[in-house]
Amino acid sequence: MAFSSLLRGAALLAATLAASLPAAAQLASRIGPVVTTPHVRAELIADAPQGVSAGAPVWVGLQITHQPEWHTYWKNAGDSGLPTELAWSLPAGVSAGDIAWPVPKKIPVGTLANYGYEGTVLLPVPLTVAPGFKPPAGLTGAEALDIKLKASWLVCRKECIPEDGEFLIKLPVQGSTALHRDAFDAALAAQPQALPKPGSITIDGQKLQVRLDGLPASARGKTLDFFPEIGEVIHTAAVLGKDWTQAWDGDTWTASVPLAEQRSASPAAMPVVVALPEADRKAGQPVAWRVEAPVSGNWPAVAARAEVSPALRAALEANTAPPPPQPAGNLLVALLGALLGGLLLNLMPCVFPVLAIKVLGFTRRADDHAGHRMAAVAYTGGVVLSFLALGATMLALRAAGAELGWGFQLQSPAVVAVLAGLFTVIGLNLAGLFEFGVLAPSSVCSAQARHPRANDFLSGVLAVVIASPCTAPFMGASMGFTIGLPAAQALLIFAALGVGLALPYLAAGFVPGVARLLPRPGPWMNILRRLLAFPIFATVAWLVWVLGQQSGIDGAGALLGLLVCLAAIVWAFTLRGRTRIVLASLLIVVTALLAGAIGGNVVRSAPPAVAASAGERWQAWSPARVSELAAEGRPVFVDFTAAWCVTCQYNKRSTLADAVLLAEFDAKKVAMLRADWTRRDPEITAALTALGRSGVPAYVLMAPGRTPVVLTEILSKQEVRDALARL
Structure with a gap:
């Protein structure tokens, strides 16, 4: 079709992004001393001042540098979280040996509290070298040993993300390795010192003395x-002076500490650490002390409760579910799902108009079987390469620290505005206002005639542009699975998604029986072409509505005004003679002035919506x-949605608007x-990632003491009822 020539720039962008894929895959597959995620930078470091020999001190450790406001956990994580392993x-x-844990800090989280680390922390581990140690065969004393580590940690802000990494450093057998001496000295200085006396702990009702x-x-x-x-013994979030007290008598420190309401342990002895506040610590002096104190008295009865793992408590705290285990072979399942x-994306309202346009072009060449096959291959190439480019961009930006997911480009008002302009021009072309040959130089038109496959390729690019905000059944889990995969495997899933989208056109090109089902060319094709302009204009209306959600009513109004000017410019170029030049130039100047005056409204962010009051059904x-x-112990249902997600809007206006179903939600409280997620929101992105999803829609039902249930993308009333019945 002629309109696809307008997208040649999109093909260049796809090619540029695709060229970066081999380098990205190579980077992701390399194992070295450093692993970087959007939330931490983890590095394996060592300190061996005398080399590797029996009796010589050798330390290795994982140094974690957190992004601002993020933290990982101590050996006792507190009310939620998990220690680094x-x-x-x-x-x-x-x-x-064991981790020589530096003293942690108390991190309040709502009504709870955790113990962990912010900023930069080093977890040092001593290595013991056997007396008869000899370097492995083939290594001389001057060469290095491979020290490998597989680490896992839970990093949290308001949401929690399980992460892991594999590390490798080479430790010289002889010679000094002391580049990180200061870091190890600081970490070891933060170790609790042993007290000379064991101390004591006495149970006094619901408190420990x-x-x-x-x-x-x-x-x-x-x-x-x-x-x-030991976790789950004391009330971790207790406030000094309100819930617990401490006092001094010479060199004796005493405290009255409340027990946890839902205590899970009754130890005969308790290892405890006391530490100076950071403001009272002095360089070169101990900052914390440790003792394993015997416990006397009778522990009160443990309150009955449902068993909830620390990881699940962290997930409930952050409205995220621990990702499901990934058994071997899940990559094949993810590929099939993609x-x-x-x-199924072909059946989504946002994609169907493009597929219909391609079928229309296919029908025009009803007897050109070789042309059918070439067109199908070119279209598939455009689809697959565009998906690969989009996937590579998303993965690269996530690796650089951006919180992005599927459909991320539609979170930008500028991208939404550009797409609205593009589809306006496409709709005018289909409606018969202009033909490409009228607007383009003759050299371009002849080039188009010589290379019709370029149109087919760019039609594939267009299909991906329209399909990118949609999530079809089977896609959610597959796209979420890509987050934890190496780049090469993740891109395979994006490629499988593209093959699935192109499959109907491939079938029409290579299976004669499918081609014979298509109607013969005739006058009806011109009518159908003009009819297809209206779904395209409906897409423009939808994009304007999306931008209104992002930039407010002024942004949507400004975009509508600019689209009217764009349509007028296209019309002016269809005129003849001097009138064409004069009128088109005048309209371009007016549009430029208007864009300068009101264009800022299109790309600005609207103020956040006021949160719903507690009495309203849906709350932010x-x-x-x-x-x-x-x-409060209440179950929670969360709708992860976006204005640009067509599937989300369908579910919202069908299943989630059913009065009977809403009454069942009310009955279960x-x-x-x-x-x-209409606009970019790192917290929502992180929550989706922890659910094993990379885009919307996503629906999760969670309740205290129960595993969160993630529902399907096309939400059915019966599926929701079944999930509610299990509460």
């Missing part, structure tokens, strides 16, 4: 932080609101939250 692969004769003796003069009289190494999802999603509801 390290699994070593070491040469024979070398063994790793703690007594520690022999604390040094530098700590006496100071307010100390208290960290038990193929089926791409095939936020981690804090979910935390409040979890503390389910709080209903809506996470609006």
